[in-house]
Amino acid sequence: MENPSASPHRGHVPWQGLLLAVSLLTVWIPSTMAEYTVVPVPPIAAEGMDVLLLLQNPPQNPILYNWFNGETSNANLRIITYRVLGSKVDPGPTYTDRHTIFPNGSLLIQNVIKNDTGNYTLGVTDEESYIPEYISVQLHVYQPQIINDSKPIEGKELVLTCEPDIPGMTYQWYKDGEEVQEIPDRLQLSSNNRTLTLLNVTRNDTGIYECEIRNSTTVIFRNSNTLNVSYGPDSPTISPSEENYCSGTDLTLFCEADSNPPAQYTWLINGKIWGSTQQLHIPSISTSDSGSYTCEVHNSNTGLNNTAVRNITVYGAVIQASSTAITEKDSLVLTCITAEPGLSIQWIFNSQSLQLTERMNLSSDNSILTIEPVMMEDEGEYQCEVFYLNCSSKSDPVRIAVRALDTENTHLLPGAIAGIVIGAFVALILLCILAYFLYCSKTRSHRRKQIHEVAYSSLNFHVLQPKQSTPASLSPGATDTVYSEVRKK
Structure with a gap:
């Protein structure tokens, strides 16, 4: 808020200028023409201005001036004293550094405030009577301003009032430097132009409003107020405008609504709050991210809400298999399910484009793959890829296991097979060890039998030979010798 003055741009009135005015008035008004009077200069004061309480028609031979707060000469309320003899200044109990007394008895109050409003009394003593004469003057300090009766909100009524209300003054309104004229159904002015009513505030009413207070010749005050109209939020817009996306891509949506102050934003996905x-x-969106995306906007000043909705479709694919574990010679049906019919579809087998064989058949739109009969070579991972405009999306792989026809019920787990192999190997080792011991035992028994047969044969040979030069019979010692020789053999 600007400070008021006697010009359109309010400010301090230099006290030196006021002093010059005092001198001129003192010369212009002869002392014999009127009694002592005090007037405020300027007559209407606003906070921040300098005000001179001017003594008019001062005595020709003054000796003492005393200023008091209020309509009194109470020494406790004395502001300041000026003794003409010796030009001595004596501050009183209510003196402040904003008070200055001049030799002609006038009192300057600098940078006046609201609390300076009130009565002031001057005691004048001259050398003729030595009896002081008291003169009172009233000072009123105004606080110029433009008052709003409510917050400026679009669609509401707003009344601007120019303060202060000073009888005899005229008022004029300006917006952004241009004079405001009354507009039926939009702008109304009171009889003295002190109030300006905006019947239906719009955002275009935002701007700087000034109220000029003047008398017949001079601008006294010019107050200003910046009007900031709250409005909205308007219907939000969601960008980009694209509604169709491929799975695996990133989804970024931006919501914007014209609002003052800026709107508060909330996103909902399929009716559930996502974030503010x-x-x-x-x-990396997927088909599960398809749905309704809602942007809600709110203005806390206006209390208004607005929404925008964008329906998002995420194109992707899911494979549905008649069975994931199938026996050789049976038939297999794989279906590629998409968000929308009629899209271009390609089948992938073990990360390679599927090469069709005589046993494979595709539906007219490529969405259904039939294999009949299934062979072991058909075991592996199947995917379908969907194409839309400039992007594509692959389904998650589905693994198909094929069982051989003659081993349908003899399939063993890898752990069981390993156990059987290890058990057979251990049994084989034990059989080899047993066979070795049996062989060794049989061999020893056979050799022992041979030795006994040779020994008996030798004994019989000697017994049956005809008598020659040898003795007719062998002694026991000779028999042992023969047995020993046979064992050696």
Whole structure:
């Protein structure tokens, strides 16, 4: 708020200028023409101005001036005293550094405030009577301002009042430097132009409003007020405008609404709150992210809400298999399910484009793959890839296991097979060890039998030979010798 003055741009009135005015008035008004009087200069004061309480028609031979607060000469309320003899100044109990007394008895109050409003009394003593004469003057300090009766909100009524209300003054309104004229059904002015009514505030009413207070010749005050109209939020817009996306891509949506103050944003996905941000970002979307995306905007000043909805479709694919474990010679049906019919579809087998064989058949739109009969070579991972405009999306892989026809019920777990192999190996080792011991035992028994047969054969040979030069019979010692020789053999 600007400070008021006697010019359109209010400010301090230099006290030196006021002193010059005092001198001129003192010369212009002869002392014999009127009694002592005190007037405020300027006559209407606003906070921040300098005001001179001017003594008019001062005595020709003054000796003492005393200023008091109020309509009194109470010594406790004395502001300041000036003794003409010796030009001595004596501050009193209510003196402040904003008070200055001049030799002609006038009192200057600098940078006046609201609390300076009131009565002031001057005691004048001259050398003729030595009896002081008291003169009172009333000072009123105004606080110029433009008052709003309510917050400026679009669509509401607003009344601007120019303060202060000073009888005899005229008022004029300006907006952004241009004079305001009354407009039926839009702008109304009171009889003295002190109030300006905006019947239906719009955002275009935002701007700087000034109220000029003047008398017949001079601008006394010119107050200003910046009007900031709250409005909105208007219907929000969601960008980009694209509604179709491929799975695996990032989704970024931005919501914007014209509002003062700026709107508060909330995102909802399929009716559930996602977050309170102006921008929504979801990385690597999938088909489950399809749905309704709502941007809600709210203005706390106006209390208004607005919404915008964007229906998002995420194109992707899911494979549905008649069975994931199938027996050789049976048939297999794989279906590629998409968000929308009629899209271009390609089948992938073990990360390679599927090469069709005589046993494979595709539906007219490529969405259904039939294999009949299934062979062992058909075992592996199947995917379908969907194409939309400039992007594509692959389904998650589905693994198909094929069982051989003649081993349908003999399949063993790897652990069981390993156990059988280890058990057979251990049994084989034990059989080899047993066979070795049996072989060794049989061999020893056979050799022992041979030795006994040779020994008996030798004994019989000697017994049956005809008598020659040898004795007719062998002694026991000779028999042992023969047995020993046979064992050696």
